[in-house]
Amino acid sequence: MKTALVTGASSGIGAEIAKRLDSLGFNVIITARRTDRLEALALELQNDTTIIEADLSRQEDCEMLYEQTKDMNVSVLINNAGFGMIGDFDSTDLERELSMIDVNVKAVHILTKLFLKDFIAKNRGYILNVASSAGLMPGGPLMATYYATKAYVVSLTQGIAQELKDRGSRVSISALCPGPVETEFNDVAECSFAVKGISPDYCAECALKGLFGRKTLIVPDAGMKLAAGAVKFAPRKLILGVTGKLQSKKLEDQ
Numbered sequence: 001m002k003t004a005l006v007t008g009a010s011s012g013i014g015a016e017i018a019k020r021l022d023s024l025g026f027n028v029i030i031t032a033r034r035t036d037r038l039e040a041l042a043l044e045l046q047n048d049t050t051i052i053e054a055d056l057s058r059q060e061d062c063e064m065l066y067e068q069t070k071d072m073n074v075s076v077l078i079n080n081a082g083f084g085m086i087g088d089f090d091s092t093d094l095e096r097e098l099s100m101i102d103v104n105v106k107a108v109h110i111l112t113k114l115f116l117k118d119f120i121a122k123n124r125g126y127i128l129n130v131a132s133s134a135g136l137m138p139g140g141p142l143m144a145t146y147y148a149t150k151a152y153v154v155s156l157t158q159g160i161a162q163e164l165k166d167r168g169s170r171v172s173i174s175a176l177c178p179g180p181v182e183t184e185f186n187d188v189a190e191c192s193f194a195v196k197g198i199s200p201d202y203c204a205e206c207a208l209k210g211l212f213g214r215k216t217l218i219v220p221d222a223g224m225k226l227a228a229g230a231v232k233f234a235p236r237k238l239i240l241g242v243t244g245k246l247q248s249k250k251l252e253d254q
């Protein structure tokens with residue numbers, strides 16, 4: 001039986017990806033800190049579901065998650081857990097930012113490395129790293145740390161994808177780069193979107209289509225695809241100015 005591991009499955013994009021993988025016939029391992037949410041999700045799933053409580057800001061929890069699942073025939077890893085925060089860099093809380101770096105960057109790095117070795121040994125497997133369109137931008141005024149974490153995820157994923165292609169591996173790795181998605185992200189980041197977001201269900205559909213289609217960069221919404229294309233040609237200073245304006249609107253709309 002095929003098995004998939006989804007981090008951050010207690011809400012939003014992760015929960016929707018878990019549902020879709022279940023409907024594709026996968027046994028799904030779902031993980032997050034809020035186990036009551038995971039238990040509610042498990043009731044909706046048809047196949048065998050395993051719940052693992054883990055705080056991915058802790059390296060030992062990332063390692064525990066791998067140890068508990070490495071013999072469960074995992075062939076799909078969805079590194080989705082993550083969060084953001086808003087504010088001028090000199091006023092945002094350092095401890096929370098370091099925790100964000102631990103979840104958005106370190107946990108993705110650790111789990112990708114551990115599972116990739118196994119996937120390469122078996123010459124099969126898919127890894128989806130949930131980045132953001134933020135990771136395609138030159139920087140994000142008022143969300144500077146969040147944008148930087150997602151740029152790391154995009155860069156790491158693209159680098160590994162090329163290594164895999166160069167050695168003719170059947171293992172595939174992708175970065176999902178959505179713009180706004182209507183989840184609990186804003187409540188956690190304490191902001192509101194400047195533009196209307198796509199649904200987490202649609203985002204999950206595009207994510208899995210791109211992942212199994214072996215696309216390295218997956219940008220689900222048409223508007224963001226255009227923006228990502230424009231970024232390649234527009235001066236970085238201009239993009240930074242526009243991004244800053246959009247971010248400050250998130251604060252105004254609070």
Ligand SMILES: NC(=O)c1ccc[n+]([C@@H]2O[C@H](COP(=O)([O-])OP(=O)(O)OC[C@H]3O[C@@H](n4cnc5c(N)ncnc54)[C@H](OP(=O)(O)O)[C@@H]3O)[C@@H](O)[C@H]2O)c1
Pocket residue numbers: 007008009010011012013014031032033034035037054055056057080081082083084103130131132133177178179180181182183184185186188197
């Ligand atoms: N929503 C957007 O507009 C948007 C756009 C682009 C990219 N993204 C990315 O999409 C991913 C999912 O976010 P979402 O929008 O679905 O937001 P969400 O509804 O807030 O879900 C975030 C998930 O991450 C988990 N998580 C957060 N901190 C964690 C920790 N320390 N340990 C373990 N799990 C943790 C949460 O679980 P617990 O709280 O239960 O632990 C939750 O399941 C994130 O990486 C986010 O950066 C979101």
